[in-house]
Amino acid sequence: MKKNVIAGQSGGPTAVINASLYGVVCEALKHKDSFGTVYGMVNGIEGFLNGQAMDMAPLQASGELELIRTTPGSYLGSCRYKLPEDLDDPVYQELFSQFAEYGIGYFFYIGGNDSMDTVSKLSRYARLVKSEIRFIGIPKTIDNDLVLTDHTPGFGSAARYVATTVREIALDAAVYDNKKSVTIVEIMGRHAGWLTAASVLARKFEGDNPLLIYLPETPFDPDTFLQDVQSSLDKAANLVVCISEGIHDGNGKFICELASDVGVDTFGHKMLTGSGKYLENLVKDRLGVKVRSVELNVSQRCSSSMLSGTDLAEAAASGAYGIKCALDGETGKMVALKRIPGDDYQVAYGTEDVTLICNREKEVPAEWITGNGSDIGPGFISYARPLIQGDVKVPMEDGLPKFAYRKSMLPKK
Amino acid sequence: MKKNVIAGQSGGPTAVINASLYGVVCEALKHKDSFGTVYGMVNGIEGFLNGQAMDMAPLQASGELELIRTTPGSYLGSCRYKLPEDLDDPVYQELFSQFAEYGIGYFFYIGGNDSMDTVSKLSRYARLVKSEIRFIGIPKTIDNDLVLTDHTPGFGSAARYVATTVREIALDAAVYDNKKSVTIVEIMGRHAGWLTAASVLARKFEGDNPLLIYLPETPFDPDTFLQDVQSSLDKAANLVVCISEGIHDGNGKFICELASDVGVDTFGHKMLTGSGKYLENLVKDRLGVKVRSVELNVSQRCSSSMLSGTDLAEAAASGAYGIKCALDGETGKMVALKRIPGDDYQVAYGTEDVTLICNREKEVPAEWITGNGSDIGPGFISYARPLIQGDVKVPMEDGLPKFAYRKSMLPKK
Numbered sequence: 097m098k099k100n101v102i103a104g105q106s107g108g109p110t111a112v113i114n115a116s117l118y119g120v121v122c123e124a125l126k127h128k129d130s131f132g133t134v135y136g137m138v139n140g141i142e143g144f145l146n147g148q149a150m151d152m153a154p155l156q157a158s159g160e161l162e163l164i165r166t167t168p169g170s171y172l173g174s175c176r177y178k179l180p181e182d183l184d185d186p187v188y189q190e191l192f193s194q195f196a197e198y199g200i201g202y203f204f205y206i207g208g209n210d211s212m213d214t215v216s217k218l219s220r221y222a223r224l225v226k227s228e229i230r231f232i233g234i235p236k237t238i239d240n241d242l243v244l245t246d247h248t249p250g251f252g253s254a255a256r257y258v259a260t261t262v263r264e265i266a267l268d269a270a271v272y273d274n275k276k277s278v279t280i281v282e283i284m285g286r287h288a289g290w291l292t293a294a295s296v297l298a299r300k301f302e303g304d305n306p307l308l309i310y311l312p313e314t315p316f317d318p319d320t321f322l323q324d325v326q327s328s329l330d331k332a333a334n335l336v337v338c339i340s341e342g343i344h345d346g347n348g349k350f351i352c353e354l355a356s357d358v359g360v361d362t363f364g365h366k367m368l369t370g371s372g373k374y375l376e377n378l379v380k381d382r383l384g385v386k387v388r389s390v391e392l393n394v395s396q397r398c399s400s401s402m403l404s405g406t407d408l409a410e411a412a413a414s415g416a417y418g419i420k421c422a423l424d425g426e427t428g429k430m431v432a433l434k435r436i437p438g439d440d441y442q443v444a445y446g447t448e449d450v451t452l453i454c455n456r457e458k459e460v461p462a463e464w465i466t467g468n469g470s471d472i473g474p475g476f477i478s479y480a481r482p483l484i485q486g487d488v489k490v491p492m493e494d495g496l497p498k499f500a501y502r503k504s505m506l507p508k509k
Numbered sequence: 510m511k512k513n514v515i516a517g518q519s520g521g522p523t524a525v526i527n528a529s530l531y532g533v534v535c536e537a538l539k540h541k542d543s544f545g546t547v548y549g550m551v552n553g554i555e556g557f558l559n560g561q562a563m564d565m566a567p568l569q570a571s572g573e574l575e576l577i578r579t580t581p582g583s584y585l586g587s588c589r590y591k592l593p594e595d596l597d598d599p600v601y602q603e604l605f606s607q608f609a610e611y612g613i614g615y616f617f618y619i620g621g622n623d624s625m626d627t628v629s630k631l632s633r634y635a636r637l638v639k640s641e642i643r644f645i646g647i648p649k650t651i652d653n654d655l656v657l658t659d660h661t662p663g664f665g666s667a668a669r670y671v672a673t674t675v676r677e678i679a680l681d682a683a684v685y686d687n688k689k690s691v692t693i694v695e696i697m698g699r700h701a702g703w704l705t706a707a708s709v710l711a712r713k714f715e716g717d718n719p720l721l722i723y724l725p726e727t728p729f730d731p732d733t734f735l736q737d738v739q740s741s742l743d744k745a746a747n748l749v750v751c752i753s754e755g756i757h758d759g760n761g762k763f764i765c766e767l768a769s770d771v772g773v774d775t776f777g778h779k780m781l782t783g784s785g786k787y788l789e790n791l792v793k794d795r796l797g798v799k800v801r802s803v804e805l806n807v808s809q810r811c812s813s814s815m816l817s818g819t820d821l822a823e824a825a826a827s828g829a830y831g832i833k834c835a836l837d838g839e840t841g842k843m844v845a846l847k848r849i850p851g852d853d854y855q856v857a858y859g860t861e862d863v864t865l866i867c868n869r870e871k872e873v874p875a876e877w878i879t880g881n882g883s884d885i886g887p888g889f890i891s892y893a894r895p896l897i898q899g900d901v902k903v904p905m906e907d908g909l910p911k912f913a914y915r916k917s918m919l920p921k922k
Contacts, residue, residue, distance in 0.1 A: 108684075109680075109681055109684050139685070139686065139687050142687070143687065167680070168677055168680055168681070169677075169680035169681050169683065169684055170684045173683070173684060173685070173686050173687070174684045174685055175685065175687070176685070256908060256909070259908075259909055260813075260814065260909055260910055261808055261812070263909060263910065263912070264581055264582075264808065264811045264812055264813060264910075265807055265808070265811065267522075267580070267581055267582035267811060267912060268522055268581070268582050268807050268810065268811040270582065270586070270918060271521075271522050271582055271583045271586060271587045272552070272586070272587060272588065272589070273552065273586050273918070274552050274555070274556065274586070274588070297908075297909065298909070300912075300914070301914075301919060301920055302920050303920045390806045390807055391804065391806070393803045393804070394678055394681050394803060395674055395677065395678070395808075397681065398677045398678065398680060398681040399674070399677055399814075400673075400677060401673065401812075401814035401815055402814055404908070481907065481908065484908040484909070485907075485908045486908070487905065492900065494894065494898075495669060495672075495710075495817070495894065495897040495898045495899070496669070496672055496673055496676060496710065496711070496897070497673060497676065497677075499676070499680060499713075501713070501714075505683060505686070506714060507714055507715050507716045
């Protein structure tokens with residue numbers, strides 16, 4: 097009897113995590129000889145434990161699957177559920193009875209670090225109990241911090257969004273060019289600065305903004321920062337500075353935590369402010385120059401308006417490749433992208449042991465960080481530029497993007 | 510001898526203020542029999558006082574003018590310079606000698622309230638000194654708060670950006686639909702809530718987010734707000750609330766000012782936080798539910814990714830219409846848009862006395878605000894929906910939007 101397929105999404109959403117789901121489901125539905133039902137698990141492994149799963153085939157027939165491809169966010173819903181380290185924990189037995197009940201032979205999990213940890217544990221438990229279920233991870237994260245893959249689906253679109261938005265903010269900042277001003281843009285990335293580094297792509301010409309870029313890979317010193325700002329203002333009247341939310345002092349303290357040493361809000365809580373807001377106040381206080389901060393916030397991971405065609409295609413291809421690997425008998429693996437050397441950008445797909453990937457983080461290489469930690473060099477630009485190429489036509493309806501909604505999200509008829 | 514034309518931009522930029530400049534310049538260049546040189550004033554009236562002006566004709570020949578059309582921000586730079594009330598002030602004489610020096614016969618100023626004040630004063634001074642220079646205002650503001658015009662160029666694109674982004678944020682918020690959460694989105698608009706009201710367009714079906722929308726047109730009571738949030742959470746697990754930055758208590762105090770009663774930051778400054786951040790803390794403190802706030806910030810006025818085709822075309826047409834009015838001998842007028850009644854959206858262009866427009870603000874009509882000030886009704890939707898229609902293809906280069914830069918912004922060769 098044919099085994100069934102189940103695919104889930106986990107962790108924070110991206111603009112193309114649904115394209116990976118599309119890839120998995122479309123490819124699985126092509127192999128009717130090999131697979132039975134193709135399920136989606138709702139709200140990840142946590143929802144599945146509560147019996148939440150849906151048959152995906154009707155979505156292809158109705159055309160909804162095509163719409164899912166360009167819908168940001170996690171169509172199936174997500175979870176942040178960490179499986180216990182101890183494989184003797186009863187939750188594993190519970191999950192595997194659930195797999196048995198659904199006749200699952202193939203399990204696909206689209207996510208980042210933590211999701212790969214789930215794939216690792218499930219595949220190890222499967223080996224332990226001699227289950228034949230195959231577990232495959234599909235990479236997804238705007239943070240681009242997974243090891244053993246050239247980059248991760250989700251990064252290209254987020255990078256394109258960041259670079260575009262920073263270029264637009266630089267234009268906005270240049271409007272009053274007879275007055276000095278500083279604009280601080282805070283970009284997502286707690287531990288790795290890939291996305292912040294992408295702001296360098298906004299630079300159109302020598303001396304164009306952003307003139308300063310700070311990543312968490314380099315310890316951040318507020319005094320050096322102030323000197324950098326001061327000397328940049330001598331060169332450009334309207335300075336745009338990009339910082340990672342995760343910049344820190346090198347001694348385990350995030351810059352955004354410095355504010356809470358003193359500040360207390362109306363409710364008596366410690367003032368929780370972003371790094372950008374903290375630095376805005378610092379610049380105002382020390383340099384007395386006009387300054388504002390802008391937090392790019394969730395649009396970095398959910399904007400459909402700056403989808404990278406390359407990223408979208410790779411996200412779908414990663415999902416489809418996962419199906420092929422599972423058919424070939426692989427398990428405990430993550431789909432990985434390998435860049436083929438040459439003048440034209442090209443990637444090949446392969447797999448890597450998921451246990452070597454989970455719980456590790458890939459940082460921006462030190463040699464790509466220049467200007468004593470205040471700039472990004474040409475190495476990164478050559479790496480990132482191909483990832484933001486290609487326009488995507490998102491279906492529109494009544495002037496707005498048309499997205500796919502899971503039935504359970506819609507009002508009862 | 511033919512008189513010359515000068516066009517300037519003033520106040521905050523929008524995504525289509527350059528399309529209006531494009532409209533003025535293109536139309537002026539068509540009338541070579543009537544006009545001499547077509548100048549752009551750099552950094553508005555303030556820059557012009559310092560002799561900053563540029564010949565615009567070469568930009569058409571080079572193709573740059575076409576690029577200016579879809580470039581956000583003020584290509585010519587802007588200023589926030591308020592002319593003195595007293596028409597005897599020497600600055601008027603100074604300006605008019607500058608006009609004489611440049612042979613100006615026609616003056617176009619693209620801007621909002623304050624810019625119309627400039628047009629009003631200059632045209633009144635001209636009458637006083639019997640100058641024949643004609644002064645025409647071209648409306649521009651994302652705030653949509655100018656009176657005597659159906660709407661303002663700039664609003665449609667900003668509204669489309671807001672509605673799209675709120676729809677995407679709602680998807681992002683729905684990802685963990687097994688947990689309750691509140692997302693507060695802060696939208697621009699200090700005194701008028703037009704742009705915040707546009708968030709209602711994000712709603713795709715009955716019961717879809719944003720479930721609550723608060724404008725500055727209605728006094729805001731934090732306790733009623735908390736009750737609204739609580740009862741909405743019974744209906745939707747993941748609530749999205751949209752608020753204007755300018756919501757206030759009805760007694761002259763902005764909600765964002767409530768925080769600064771107590772909070773003091775690291776530098777001893779009163780804590781300056783947005784209304785969204787204040788309400789985030791309030792919900793956390795009182796309702797104990799998972800909550801975050803998102804400030805849409807400057808992208809509302811400078812994003813080129815959600816340009817409304819209708820808005821872009823009307824911005825250019827307003828500029829072109831201004832030229833025709835000046836040729837017809839009008840002065841002291843602002844171009845105004847009139848909606849032609851009927852099933853299909855159509856506008857006609859006319860002019861209104863600029864002195865009746867400046868220093869006034871148009872609010873969202875009370876009958877369009879529903880739910881005791883917590884929602885927006887169908888009247889607004891019918892009004893706003895046509896303004897966000899139509900896609901625009903922004904030229905791309907190396908994966909990013911290609912924008913026009915004034916020569917003085919580029920590095921010296």
